[in-house]
Amino acid sequence: MNDTAPVIDVVNLSKAFGPKVVLSNVNLQVREGESLVVLGGSGTGKTVLLRNIMGLLEPDSGHVAIEGKIVHQLDREGLFEVRKAIGMCFQMAALFDSMTVFENVAFALRRHTGMTEAEIVDRVDECLSMVGMKGTQALKPAELSGGMKRRVGFARAIALKPRILLFDEPTTGLDPVMTDVIGRIILDLKHELGVTSITITHDLKSAFEIADRIALIFRGECIACEPPDAFKQNPNPVVQQFLRGDADGPFLQDPPPPKRALARVVHNPLQLL
Amino acid sequence: MLTPLFERIGTHVLRIFDQAGDFAVISGRAIAAVPRRPFDPQNLAKQFLAVGVNSIPVVLLTSLAVSMVFAVQLAYGFKQFQAEGLAAQVNGLAIVRELAPVITGLMMAGRVGSAMAAELGTMQVTEQIDALECLATDPVHYLFVPRLLASALMLPLLTAFSIWIGYWGGYFLLVGVEGQSATIYASDFYKLLATRDLGIALTKGFVFGVIIALVGCWRGYRTRGGAEGVGNAPTSSVVTSSLWILISDFFLTKLLLV
Ligand SMILES: Nc1ncnc2c1ncn2[C@@H]1O[C@H](COP(=O)(O)OP(=O)(O)O)[C@@H](O)[C@H]1O
Ligand SMILES: [Mg+2]
Numbered sequence: 439m440n441d442t443a444p445v446i447d448v449v450n451l452s453k454a455f456g457p458k459v460v461l462s463n464v465n466l467q468v469r470e471g472e473s474l475v476v477l478g479g480s481g482t483g484k485t486v487l488l489r490n491i492m493g494l495l496e497p498d499s500g501h502v503a504i505e506g507k508i509v510h511q512l513d514r515e516g517l518f519e520v521r522k523a524i525g526m527c528f529q530m531a532a533l534f535d536s537m538t539v540f541e542n543v544a545f546a547l548r549r550h551t552g553m554t555e556a557e558i559v560d561r562v563d564e565c566l567s568m569v570g571m572k573g574t575q576a577l578k579p580a581e582l583s584g585g586m587k588r589r590v591g592f593a594r595a596i597a598l599k600p601r602i603l604l605f606d607e608p609t610t611g612l613d614p615v616m617t618d619v620i621g622r623i624i625l626d627l628k629h630e631l632g633v634t635s636i637t638i639t640h641d642l643k644s645a646f647e648i649a650d651r652i653a654l655i656f657r658g659e660c661i662a663c664e665p666p667d668a669f670k671q672n673p674n675p676v677v678q679q680f681l682r683g684d685a686d687g688p689f690l691q692d693p694p695p696p697k698r699a700l701a702r703v704v705h706n707p708l709q710l711l
Numbered sequence: 712m713l714t715p716l717f718e719r720i721g722t723h724v725l726r727i728f729d730q731a732g733d734f735a736v737i738s739g740r741a742i743a744a745v746p747r748r749p750f751d752p753q754n755l756a757k758q759f760l761a762v763g764v765n766s767i768p769v770v771l772l773t774s775l776a777v778s779m780v781f782a783v784q785l786a787y788g789f790k791q792f793q794a795e796g797l798a799a800q801v802n803g804l805a806i807v808r809e810l811a812p813v814i815t816g817l818m819m820a821g822r823v824g825s826a827m828a829a830e831l832g833t834m835q836v837t838e839q840i841d842a843l844e845c846l847a848t849d850p851v852h853y854l855f856v857p858r859l860l861a862s863a864l865m866l867p868l869l870t871a872f873s874i875w876i877g878y879w880g881g882y883f884l885l886v887g888v889e890g891q892s893a894t895i896y897a898s899d900f901y902k903l904l905a906t907r908d909l910g911i912a913l914t915k916g917f918v919f920g921v922i923i924a925l926v927g928c929w930r931g932y933r934t935r936g937g938a939e940g941v942g943n944a945p946t947s948s949v950v951t952s953s954l955w956i957l958i959s960d961f962f963l964t965k966l967l968l969v
Binding site: 489492493514528549 | 749834838842844845847
């Protein structure tokens with residue numbers, strides 16, 4: 439690991455929805471070209487973390503800095519400039535369902551580059567080949583399976599040649615073969631594009647293949663963040679239970695009662711009524 | 712004892728102000744985004760088609776039905792005073808000033824406003840709106856502006872069309888069924904009207920178009936809660952925009968007629 443400033447710097451990030459604390463004091467640094475995998479149970483706030491990184495949600499405290507720019511302090515133009523450098527792959531792909539695959543992938547190219555139509559056609563073809571979806575340009579998202587949608591989503595995310603890629607559970611809900619296919623595509627993209635990436639996944643096999651470092655989020659906190667080998671040896675019982683995939687252990691137990699329940703911050707006065 | 716009641720009322724009042732404020736902010740952003748680049752002629756054409764051309768049958772049928780029913784009542788009513796000749800004049804007045812714009816507005820609130828709420832609502836809960844944001848595209852610019860322009864420009868045209876249909880609906884009933892003179896109907900229809908009345912009708916159409924698009928898009932944009940939320944968005948947008956069409960109709964009539 440080198441000493442350059444991190445590309446993605448999550449500092450003391452906290453986010454709650456009303457009384458429900460989702461993230462508390464999360465710190466994560468991702469350096470240039472590094473691939474971070476974030477593990478965590480369902481509903482632990484992994485998507486909320488990515489949405490904070492993209493500036494889709496504003497943190498209650500702390501901040502996210504992308505290449506030195508603090509995301510929630512940027513104006514719209516500044517935020518859009520940052521987002522052009524990031525490719526976001528949504529959990530359910532979030533393809534524009536009124537458009538064809540071609541139009542989906544070409545969307546950002548048409549709006550943000552001065553490319554000619556012929557150049558766009560070439561670039562879309564290139565992106566689709568990279569995710570193994572060559573020749574699907576004319577299809578509508580409704581005609582694609584879950585795994586194909588995710589891959590088109592990847593193609594759309596890499597169209598503008600981003601420096602950062604974020605994957606939100608790219609393999610959840612797919613069959614084991616497709617899970618492996620997606621895992622390999624992410625590896626290929628990592629090697630070919632040399633991007634900095636954060637991948638959220640439940641699939642331990644691809645996690646260990648992809649990751650330079652692995653983080654585990656548990657009850658809103660990041661309880662481990664280290665290279666795969668060290669992660670495997672982590673003595674924390676939560677980590678070990680997650681790795682075993684065991685139902686018994688601290689992972690599913692009720693959290694201890696909040697220490698200062700009465701002093702909780704009320705973000706929305708309506709909640710008191 | 713009364714505290715829970717006050718709290719409930721308070722909650723509702725606060726929520727209404729909260730939503731009104733949010734609607735105002737988003738509407739302001741949408742209107743400010745109208746001249747912003749990039750222009751999107753393809754999307755605009757699609758909305759013109761959806762709001763304008765595809766609405767012609769609905770406007771035709773409702774305008775015809777309403778103008779004919781209205782003519783029936785006028786003919787009957789004026790017969791009681793042996794004043795059948797006035798039916799065509801009052802029919803013209805009512806159609807141009809009120810019936811055509813309001814009927815068109817209400818029908819379009821049901822037809823295009825609800826469709827906008829459903830479409831944007833689906834995009835919201837399937838994260839397509841977030842995907843737009845992530846592709847560095849302002850959803851208020853990309854989604855609201857073509858719908859707002861199409862609705863604001865097509866509603867006056869549809870209102871004019873509705874007036875024309877209303878003319879022939881009244882003609883069919885008063886001339887065809889009641890046996891009044893065709894030439895007298897043709898001149899009587901406009902007798903109580905001035906040119907500015909057409910202007911009033913078109914202005915109403917424009918305002919209703921803006922209301923329909925902004926309410927429909929805003930309601931869809933703010934959809935929460937999965938399929939149930941998407942189900943509620945169109946209903947709520949139709950109720951809200953119909954209400955505002957009727958309220959603003961009263962004030963527009965008062966303001967523009969003096
Ligand atoms: N916009 C929101 N409003 C209220 N609660 C939310 C919102 N987004 C997420 N949450 C809550 O935050 C928690 C974490 O959600 P999420 O980040 O989607 O979990 P996951 O780790 O499975 O991706 C969930 O309990 C969810 O109910
Ligand atoms: Mg998630």
